[in-house]
Amino acid sequence: LTRPDDAPSWLERIGAAHPSPDGPLTALLEGAWNEHHQNHGQPLEAIRRIGVALAAVGGRPPNAGLLPLLHVSGARAHIQAGQFEEAAALLEDGHAHPVGNPVTDEVRNRGVAAFVAATGGELVRATELARVTGDAADSLGLRRHEPGRIYAGLAMIEVHLERHEHENARDVLDEVRAASDATHRVTLQSLVTLQHARLA
Numbered sequence: 001l002t003r004p005d006d007a008p009s010w011l012e013r014i015g016a017a018h019p020s021p022d023g024p025l026t027a028l029l030e031g032a033w034n035e036h037h038q039n040h041g042q043p044l045e046a047i048r049r050i051g052v053a054l055a056a057v058g059g060r061p062p063n064a065g066l067l068p069l070l071h072v073s074g075a076r077a078h079i080q081a082g083q084f085e086e087a088a089a090l091l092e093d094g095h096a097h098p099v100g101n102p103v104t105d106e107v108r109n110r111g112v113a114a115f116v117a118a119t120g121g122e123l124v125r126a127t128e129l130a131r132v133t134g135d136a137a138d139s140l141g142l143r144r145h146e147p148g149r150i151y152a153g154l155a156m157i158e159v160h161l162e163r164h165e166h167e168n169a170r171d172v173l174d175e176v177r178a179a180s181d182a183t184h185r186v187t188l189q190s191l192v193t194l195q196h197a198r199l200a
Contacts, residue, residue: 007036011036014029023057026052026056027061030049031049031050031067032066033049034047034073041080043081046080047077047083050070050073063099063101068099068100068101068105069104069108072091072094072108075087075113079112079191084120087116091116092113094109102136102140103140103142106133106140107149110133110152111147115152117129117155118159119158123162123163126155126158127156127159130153144182145183150179150183150188153172157172157195157199158195160172161198166199169199170199173195173196176192180192
């Protein structure tokens, strides 16, 4: 996050050191490449990488390290590419097969799913998903810069915009912008900027 341009050289070194990686290591490396390509605005390559990562673990990531986030990370790449149906399908698969990590299962997956639902016009479902995301994040003690919370906030901005509740949308946008800035994640900040543009 702090020096993303250094990532490729490290990933290449790890790949060279492990010419025949097992499934979890392949998934970890490809998942990291996916994040790198998302940060550089290359969602199609990110999607290809996440497909390799998921295939390496048979579509069922273990609850180890960053691997539980593969479904959510893949959905984010599809969102960046404007492929919301594909994002929804990936999140649904992740929801149907929880990894046993409460942050992933109850906060990240649901938060991103709320945004996808809101973008697809499913306002009631988006509102409910955003609510349960917030409740789960509260129970886990996750702060405002948790990405699941930010996606849930983006969902509520979309809901308020669709209902022409512009003041409510502006209030949520202020909270979400501050939270996304605290993450230093370009992919989140860009979505917040797009929602700001829609509100304007």
